[in-house]
Amino acid sequence: DAKTTQPNSMESNEEEPVHLPCNHSTISGTDYIHWYRQLPSQGPEYVIHGLTSNVNNRMASLAIAEDRKSSTLILHRATLRDAAVYYCILKIGGGSNYKLTFGKGTLLTVNP
């Protein structure tokens, strides 16, 4: 399975932007990059996903490097409710019959 590497933890201040990096140097051409987050004592929540182009939605932006070996999840203005573990996961292949394997993720702490 293609692997991702994320920092164990990051810290941010409220209302400031946060850039969460992810390395996936063994990514192949059809692998999608997915981001999920998990708040304490809850199930994970989908954040965003992309293939090649940068993506934006109401929660975040995803910036994908041109060589696709890395990506960055951008929270434009962190709030205390964004404190969570953020997981960068590769969806292997372009097919619909996929499963997601979680790594350790990045624990984001947001300071008031």
Next chain:
Amino acid sequence: GAVVSQHPSWVICKSGTSVKIECRSLDFQATTMFWYRQFPKQSLMLMATSNEGSKATYEQGVEKDKFLINHASLTLSTLTVTSAHPEDSSFYICSARDRGNSPLHFGNGTRLTVT
């Protein structure tokens, strides 16, 4: 948006008893559901893939006779932990997707404590 409901949210049982956890997709049909387990301060570990109308596919090292999975309809999958022991105490989370390539939607998890 798509919602996955998991029940119960927490359960305490005695060693040797069995516990059933339900996972429902509330506003979509899910031909495939997934069951994860998460120990404290660890990541989610995929246990099995639940397919409607067929046998579940278990990940390596997961005992299929201990963790019984039934996916009898397009909106319901159940996980039964049989003869539970204290080491089975964990956070069990299910997920489902409503279309082939759509993101996964997760339930809020079930905290199982075996005494």
